[in-house]
Amino acid sequence: MRQALHRITIATRGRGLVAVGEPICAWTEAQGIATGLLTIWCRHTSASLLVQENADPDVRADLEAFFERLVPEGDFYRHDSEGADDMPAHIRAALTQTQLSIPVEGGRPLLGIWQGIYLFEHRRAPHRRELALHLLGD
Amino acid sequence: MRQALHRITIATRGRGLVAVGEPICAWTEAQGIATGLLTIWCRHTSASLLVQENADPDVRADLEAFFERLVPEGDFYRHDSEGADDMPAHIRAALTQTQLSIPVEGGRPLLGIWQGIYLFEHRRAPHRRELALHLLGD
Amino acid sequence: MRQALHRITIATRGRGLVAVGEPICAWTEAQGIATGLLTIWCRHTSASLLVQENADPDVRADLEAFFERLVPEGDFYRHDSEGADDMPAHIRAALTQTQLSIPVEGGRPLLGIWQGIYLFEHRRAPHRRELALHLLGD
Numbered sequence: 444m445r446q447a448l449h450r451i452t453i454a455t456r457g458r459g460l461v462a463v464g465e466p467i468c469a470w471t472e473a474q475g476i477a478t479g480l481l482t483i484w485c486r487h488t489s490a491s492l493l494v495q496e497n498a499d500p501d502v503r504a505d506l507e508a509f510f511e512r513l514v515p516e517g518d519f520y521r522h523d524s525e526g527a528d529d530m531p532a533h534i535r536a537a538l539t540q541t542q543l544s545i546p547v548e549g550g551r552p553l554l555g556i557w558q559g560i561y562l563f564e565h566r567r568a569p570h571r572r573e574l575a576l577h578l579l580g581d
Numbered sequence: 582m583r584q585a586l587h588r589i590t591i592a593t594r595g596r597g598l599v600a601v602g603e604p605i606c607a608w609t610e611a612q613g614i615a616t617g618l619l620t621i622w623c624r625h626t627s628a629s630l631l632v633q634e635n636a637d638p639d640v641r642a643d644l645e646a647f648f649e650r651l652v653p654e655g656d657f658y659r660h661d662s663e664g665a666d667d668m669p670a671h672i673r674a675a676l677t678q679t680q681l682s683i684p685v686e687g688g689r690p691l692l693g694i695w696q697g698i699y700l701f702e703h704r705r706a707p708h709r710r711e712l713a714l715h716l717l718g719d
Numbered sequence: 720m721r722q723a724l725h726r727i728t729i730a731t732r733g734r735g736l737v738a739v740g741e742p743i744c745a746w747t748e749a750q751g752i753a754t755g756l757l758t759i760w761c762r763h764t765s766a767s768l769l770v771q772e773n774a775d776p777d778v779r780a781d782l783e784a785f786f787e788r789l790v791p792e793g794d795f796y797r798h799d800s801e802g803a804d805d806m807p808a809h810i811r812a813a814l815t816q817t818q819l820s821i822p823v824e825g826g827r828p829l830l831g832i833w834q835g836i837y838l839f840e841h842r843r844a845p846h847r848r849e850l851a852l853h854l855l856g857d
Binding site: 582616617618631632633634637639640642643644646647651676677678681682683684686691692693694695696717718719 | 720721722724756758760762763764765789790795796797798800806809810812813814816817818820849851852853855
Binding site: 444478479480493494495496499501502504505506508509513538539540543544545546548553554555556557558579580581 | 582584618623624625652658659660662668672675680711713
């Protein structure tokens with residue numbers, strides 16, 4: 444049994460979902476670990492992780508619209524020194540995932556056929572986001 | 582230290598919570614691993630995992646009613662080719678869990694006394710759902 | 720590769736966020752495991768875990784206010800025998816996290832610079848809450 448640790452940086456274009464499955468799966472497969480557990484950790488509090496359907500781009504648009512309605516910008520937040528989009532970003536991150544751990548089989552994360560892994564950028568401005576990847580197995 | 586990987590299939594009856602703790606704990610105990618980490622991965626984007634009170638069935642009814650209010654069906658979704666319940670299902674999955682990792686002690690997941698593990702079916706029609714189970718320990 | 724299992728008890732003062740990163744990181748560092756995976760499991764269904772900004776206390780106040788608006792107390796819940804705050808507590812727990820798994824590097828959880836770990840107490844009364852900690856690595 445052995446483990447590997449890695450970090451990847453993702454450039455976002457502002458609010459919205461960015462597919463990150465490809466670099467994550469490529470790194471996982473390159474470790475030569477057939478069976479194990481892959482953990483993805485998002486090192487931010489205004490961006491998060493999401494597993495969603497990878498087929499129809501409308502799913503991503505509907506998700507973003509839902510979170511706009513659920514957590515609107517407005518003058519009812521105390522924490523606003525970094526901009527009107529900052530506190531809603533923290534709340535959206537709290538409602539989604541900071542971490543995912545996926546069983547690995549045959550060297551690949553055991554995602555369902557329709558499952559894609561996304562980084563959900565919650566700020567309006569583009570950011571560079573760091574994900575820590577941890578793989579354990581044999 | 583060793584690991585085990587398994588898949589179980591759960592038949593759902595349409596929207597609602599299905600208790601899945603029993604087959605998951607039974608498989609875990611059968612692996613003969615005293616101390617470790619159990620990971621459950623739901624391989625779908627319109628069903629998810631939830632830890633909830635296992636005592637009063639009213640808790641499940643209230644939870645389902647809350648999600649009906651929070652993520653109603655309606656004509657404000659673009660993604661509707663698979664039915665009016667499909668996009669709300671993806672959003673409900675995003676708001677709950679795709680994965681749980683539970684420490685194992687004495688061969689059993691270290692659940693609190695009132696904690697039950699549920700599969701949350703978000704589609705109206707019955708489905709067959711697959712959970713991947715990964716156990717690591719000694 | 721080896722593992723360690725531990726439990727810590729956190730006293731809460733009623734509804735709100737309690738910083739728990741310090742005792743969790745202290746225990747992790749004391750295990751002498753340089754690289755690995757730390758899992759935190761909250762053994763309750765009316766308290767949960769949250770990763771949030773650790774700098775501005777207003778973030779916590781805004782988060783609490785948001786959840787008050789999103790999941791208000793009211794007479795529309797069936798499950799009310801334990802008080803009006805009980806069912807909202809279960810729903811808030813469902814919308815946040817019961818578990819976090821964090822990669823460990825240099826003996827410490829790989830948190831981002833602004834990330835703090837919080838126990839989110841959802842009941843009005845003070846409680847004693849138990850977290851199970853599992854560390855695996857070498």
